[in-house]
Amino acid sequence: MSQPCIISVAITGSLPRKKDNPAVPITVAEQVESTHAAFEAGATLVHLHVRNDDESPTSAPERFAQVLEGIRKHCLGIITQVSTGGRSGAGRERGGMLSLRPDMASLATGSVNFPTRVYDNAPDLVEWLAAQMLEYGIKPEVEAFDLSMIFAAANLAKAGKILGPLHVQFVMGVKNAMPVDREVFEFYVKTLKRLAPDATWTGAGIGRDQQTLARWSLELGGHCRTGLEDNVRFDRTRLAASNAELVRRVAQLCGEYGRRPATAAQTRQLLSLPAA
Numbered sequence: 001m002s003q004p005c006i007i008s009v010a011i012t013g014s015l016p017r018k019k020d021n022p023a024v025p026i027t028v029a030e031q032v033e034s035t036h037a038a039f040e041a042g043a044t045l046v047h048l049h050v051r052n053d054d055e056s057p058t059s060a061p062e063r064f065a066q067v068l069e070g071i072r073k074h075c076l077g078i079i080t081q082v083s084t085g086g087r088s089g090a091g092r093e094r095g096g097m098l099s100l101r102p103d104m105a106s107l108a109t110g111s112v113n114f115p116t117r118v119y120d121n122a123p124d125l126v127e128w129l130a131a132q133m134l135e136y137g138i139k140p141e142v143e144a145f146d147l148s149m150i151f152a153a154a155n156l157a158k159a160g161k162i163l164g165p166l167h168v169q170f171v172m173g174v175k176n177a178m179p180v181d182r183e184v185f186e187f188y189v190k191t192l193k194r195l196a197p198d199a200t201w202t203g204a205g206i207g208r209d210q211q212t213l214a215r216w217s218l219e220l221g222g223h224c225r226t227g228l229e230d231n232v233r234f235d236r237t238r239l240a241a242s243n244a245e246l247v248r249r250v251a252q253l254c255g256e257y258g259r260r261p262a263t264a265a266q267t268r269q270l271l272s273l274p275a276a
Helices: 028-041 061-074 091-095 124-136 146-156 182-195 207-218 244-256 264-270
Strands: 009-012 045-048 079-082 104-108 139-144 167-172 200-205 223-226 234-235
Touching: 009 200, 009 244, 028 045, 028 061, 028 200, 028 244, 045 061, 061 091, 091 124, 104 124, 124 139, 124 146, 124 200, 139 146, 146 182, 146 207, 167 182, 167 207, 200 207, 207 223, 207 244, 223 244, 234 244
Parallel strands: 009 045, 009 223, 045 079, 079 104, 104 139, 139 167, 167 200, 200 223
Antiparallel strands: none
């Protein structure tokens, strides 16, 4: 049997609303319950955004604190990863929750076009976020929306500015950013292995491409991300019933490629994180 596959679940994001899918978890209780169900289905890493009561995105540390407390209590050993993304705040506000010491945090290492805006990650902000993560013992998940971000991450690691070994997530399928392209994906993997031979990586596809990236990642020895943040549908005929349903589909897919979902302990070992 090949290396276990880490299944990451992005439960909420900043964009999906209840009107898009009633299963999108918004309140603290909903996020904790949705994470627990996804954890039982096979996810061992949860990627977290938080929302205000009106469903708008926020970076409020107090909201993150409540969600983290509930998840740590009910999902023993799961890897908690907070988002420092730009839809939830501006500038250093995006890292205000890092003092809560989650296991991991997202770190986009460059700017990129999004559907209606520029996802702005200026070098000084990237350096500051990386420094905060280093100070609080948080491992970054580098969000790579194009090739330059992989090189930037490798340079940060080489300079000792982020905790290694590198963990990179290749994000494909965002409108105006990198489309889903098999040759590019394979080049990403090859380039990362050349720059950081001990790195781990995950493939993340948006919308209908979620399954495509899962299959490519399983085939090439990487890890998978799923969840309602990226895709509110199960297939073209219906909405996904829950984050757990999307996780179960990836867990079942692992067997087609001679792999199995990683346990929480295995996930920590694969990502070079401390034991729970």
